[in-house]
Amino acid sequence: MRYSKLFGKTIKNALSDEVAVNAKLLTKAGFIRKEIAGVYNFLPLGLRVLNKISNIVREEMNAIGGQELELTTLQNKQSWEKTGRWSSFDVLFKAKSQLEIEYPLGPTHEEVIVPLVKQFVNSYKDLPLYVYQIQTKFRDEKRAKSGLLRGREFLMKDLYSFHTDEKDFEKYYEIAKKAYKKLFKRLGLDVIETQAGGGTFSKFSHEYQVVAEAGEDEIIYCPGGDFSANAEIATVKEGKQCDLGHGPLKKAKAIEVGNIFPLKTKFSETFGLTYKDKDGKENPVVMGCYGIGISRLMGTIAEVYNDGKGIIWPENVAPYRTHLIGIMNNARPERDRRESRIKERTDEVYEKLQKAGVEVLYDDREDVSAGGKFADADLIGIPVRMVVSEKTQDKIEWKKRTEEKTELLSLDEILGRLKS
RNA sequence: CGGGGAGUAGCUCAGUUGGCUAGAGCGCUCGGUUUGGGACCGAGAGGUCGGAAGUUCAAGUCUUCUCUCCCCGACCA
Numbered sequence: 001m002r003y004s005k006l007f008g009k010t011i012k013n014a015l016s017d018e019v020a021v022n023a024k025l026l027t028k029a030g031f032i033r034k035e036i037a038g039v040y041n042f043l044p045l046g047l048r049v050l051n052k053i054s055n056i057v058r059e060e061m062n063a064i065g066g067q068e069l070e071l072t073t074l075q076n077k078q079s080w081e082k083t084g085r086w087s088s089f090d091v092l093f094k095a096k097s098q099l100e101i102e103y104p105l106g107p108t109h110e111e112v113i114v115p116l117v118k119q120f121v122n123s124y125k126d127l128p129l130y131v132y133q134i135q136t137k138f139r140d141e142k143r144a145k146s147g148l149l150r151g152r153e154f155l156m157k158d159l160y161s162f163h164t165d166e167k168d169f170e171k172y173y174e175i176a177k178k179a180y181k182k183l184f185k186r187l188g189l190d191v192i193e194t195q196a197g198g199g200t201f202s203k204f205s206h207e208y209q210v211v212a213e214a215g216e217d218e219i220i221y222c223p224g225g226d227f228s229a230n231a232e233i234a235t236v237k238e239g240k241q242c243d244l245g246h247g248p249l250k251k252a253k254a255i256e257v258g259n260i261f262p263l264k265t266k267f268s269e270t271f272g273l274t275y276k277d278k279d280g281k282e283n284p285v286v287m288g289c290y291g292i293g294i295s296r297l298m299g300t301i302a303e304v305y306n307d308g309k310g311i312i313w314p315e316n317v318a319p320y321r322t323h324l325i326g327i328m329n330n331a332r333p334e335r336d337r338r339e340s341r342i343k344e345r346t347d348e349v350y351e352k353l354q355k356a357g358v359e360v361l362y363d364d365r366e367d368v369s370a371g372g373k374f375a376d377a378d379l380i381g382i383p384v385r386m387v388v389s390e391k392t393q394d395k396i397e398w399k400k401r402t403e404e405k406t407e408l409l410s411l412d413e414i415l416g417r418l419k420s
Numbered sequence: 421c422g423g424g425g426a427g428u429a430g431c432u433c434a435g436u437u438g439g440c441u442a443g444a445g446c447g448c449u450c451g452g453u454u455u456g457g458g459a460c461c462g463a464g465a466g467g468u469c470g471g472a473a474g475u476u477c478a479a480g481u482c483u484u485c486u487c488u489c490c491c492c493g494a495c496c497a
Contacts, residue, residue: 012446012458013432017489037489091496108497142421142495150496198497205497216496261497289497327456371457378457389456397456 001044001320002350003363003376006030008043010376020214022299023147025311029379031302031319038144038152045380046298048319050155053187053294054134056316057157060183064175066132066159071112073136075104079111083270091139093152105138110267110289113160118273121285124164127275128172132159134294146214148299149255155294160263163286164275169262176260176290180208183292184257188314189301191257194219194228198261205261208292209254214303219254222246255300256293263287311381312401321359321418323382324350327370327389346388349396349411356415386414 008030018024018034026032031046042050058068074095080086086104093105106112113131121129134157144152161176163169177193184191189210196207207230209219220238221228224246229236231251238251265284268274274282298317305312313319326346350362361382363373370389377385378401387397387406395408398417409417 011431016426016432019490034489089497110497139496143491143493145491259497263497291497325456369455369457369459371455371459373458374456375458387456391456 001361003361004365006044006361008033008045010379018147020145020147020149020299020303021306022149022214022303025302025306025379026147026299029311029381032148036152038141038150040148040151040153040295042295045319049298049301049313049317050294052317052319053297054155054157056186057183057292057294058134060179060186061130061132061157061159064172064179065128065130067130069131069133071106071109071116071133071135073106073138075106075109075112076115077102077104079115079271080104083111083267085111091141093138093140106135107137107139109133109135109158110160110263114267114271114273114287117160117162117285118271121162121273121275124275124277127162127164127285128168129162130159130172132157132290146216146299147303148295149214149303150216151295154296156296157292157294159290161288161290162268162273163288164277164283166264166286169286169288173260173262173288176288177206180258180260180290180292184208186316187297187301188316189257189297189304192219192221192225192228192254194221194230194254195233196230196259197233205259207256208258209256210300210304211252211254212300212304213253215253215255217254217256218251220249220251222249255296255303257297257300258290258292260288260290263289306381309375310379313381313383315383318381318383320361320382322353322361322384322386323377323380324353324360324362324386325370325373325377325388326362326364327373327387327391342388342390349386349388352411353415356418358415358418384418 010030011028014024014028018027026046030043031049032040032042035041077086089107092107095103095105097103117129121127134155136153137156138153141150141152144150161169161172163172181193191208191210194207194209196205198204209217209228218231219228220231220234220236222242224242224244226244226246227242236249239248242249265286268285268287273285275285277283301314301317302311305314324346326343328342328346350360353360363376381401383401385399385401392408395410396414397406398409398414399406
C-alpha cells in the first residue's frame with residue numbers, strides 16, 4: 001500500500017477528547033476515529049489489525065471444531081422476555097421501529113443461538129456442536145470509557161458449545177482453555193488465565209486478563225504463572241506464597257480480554273432445547289460459552305505495547321509486516337538525476353516485495369522530510385522498517401521497531417529474513 | 421445515574437471588567453529553497469464562537485434551557 005494513497009493519516013497532536021493511551025495512539029496513528037462516545041470508526045489500518053486478530057481467533061476456533069456463522073444483531077424481544085433478560089439485562093439497547101415494535105440490539109447471542117440450534121438438534125447424534133460468530137455487539141453502557149476498552153459498540157467473538165452431558169462439556173471446556181492460551185500467545189500477548197465468579201449462571205468462570213494500569217479488573221496472581229483469581233472472589237491475599245513456591249502473590253489491575261463459562265442447562269431449559277438419548281429419553285442440552293473481545297484486544301495491545309514514539313505491534317497483528325521509506329528529493333527529480341534514481345529504486349524495492357508476497361506499507365510521499373517519515377513509522381508501529389536512500393547505496397537499511405540498531409542488507413537477504 | 425471539567429478555523433489552543441473588520445501555532449493550497457529524526461521563506465484559503473432563547477446601544481464574553489465530549493464514582497455474563 002502506498003501511504004500517499006492511504007485513507008487515514010497520522011496527526012501530530014492527539015485529539016483533545018481522547019485521553020486513554022490506546023485511543024490517543026490509535027487515533028494519532030490513523031487507525032481509528034471516534035464517532036460518538038464509546039463508538040469508533042475503524043480506518044483501513046485499524047481494520048487490517050482487527051481482521052488479523054479475527055483471523056487468528058477464527059483459526060483457533062476452527063481448530064477445536066468451531067463452525068462459524070453469522071447471527072442477527074436485531075433480535076427478538078419475545079426471546080429476551082422468555083429468559084427474563086428484557087428487563088434484567090441493564091445494558092440492553094432497545095430499538096423501536098416506526099410501528100412501535102421494540103427490538104433488542106444484540107449485546108450477546110444466547111437468545112438467538114439457542115432457538116436456532118433447537119431447530120436442528122433433536123438427537124444425541126447431533127451433539128456435540130460448536131458454533132461461533134465474530135460480530136458487532138451493542139451494550140448501553142452508562143459510561144463508555146478508555147477508548148476501545150469499554151465501548152457501546154464493539155467487535156466480539158462468541159462460541160457456544162452444546163453437549164449431551166456435563167462430562168462432555170467439561171472435556172471441551174479444557175480444550176477451549178488450551179485453544180485460548182495458544183491464541184493469545186499467537187497474538188503476542190501475555191494473558192493470565194484467571195478464576196472468576198460464575199455470575200448468575202454457575203459457580204465459576206475463567207477470565208483471560210492482561211495486566212495493565214488501564215484495566216478495570218483486579219487480579220491476585222502468582223508471577224510464576226500457576227495461579228490467578230479475580231480479586232472479587234479470591235480467597236488468598238496478596239503477598240502470600242503461592243503453592244508452587246514462585247514467590248509472593250501479586251495484586252494488579254488487568255484488562256479482561258476473554259471470558260469462558262458454563263451455561264449448563266439454563267438457556268436450553270428456557271427454550272426447550274433437548275435431545276433424545278439412545279433410550280429415546282429427552283434431556284436438556286448442556287451448554288458452554290466462550291467469548292473474546294476482538295476490538296478490546298486491539299485496544300489492549302496498543303495500551304500495553306507502546307513507547308514514547310508510538311505503538312509497537314506484535315508481528316502477527318501488525319497492519320503490515322514491513323514499512324518501506326524512500327528518502328529522496330522528489331520535488332524536482334528532473335533536476336537531480338542521482339536522487340531521482342533513489343525514488344526509482346524505492347519503487348522497485350516496493351514492487352519486488354509485493355511480488356514476493358510481503359505485506360508492505362510504502363511511504364512514497366514526495367513532500368515529507370526524512371524526519372517526518374521516521375516519526376510516522378514509529379507512531380504507526382509496524383515491526384520492520386526499511387529505508388532506501390543515498391546512504392544505503394545498493395542495499396536497504398533494516399531496522400526493527402523494537403530495536404535501535406540498523407543493518408544494511410540486500411533485498412535477497414531481506415526476503416530470506418521475512419520468510420523465516 | 422451522582423460529582424467534576426470542557427465545547428472558538430481541519431487539529432491544539434488564546435481571546436482582560438461585555439466594546440471596533442475574532443487571533444496564534446500546526447495542518448491545507450500556491451510559489452521558491454530544502455531532504456537521515458516531525459525543514460525554511462513568501463503568499464493565500466479557511467469561522468452560523470456546540471444549539472436555542474433572553475438581558476443589552478452592543479454578547480465568544482452575562483442569564484436560562486439544551487446537546488455533546490472527557491474524567492472520578494456507581495453499574496458491568
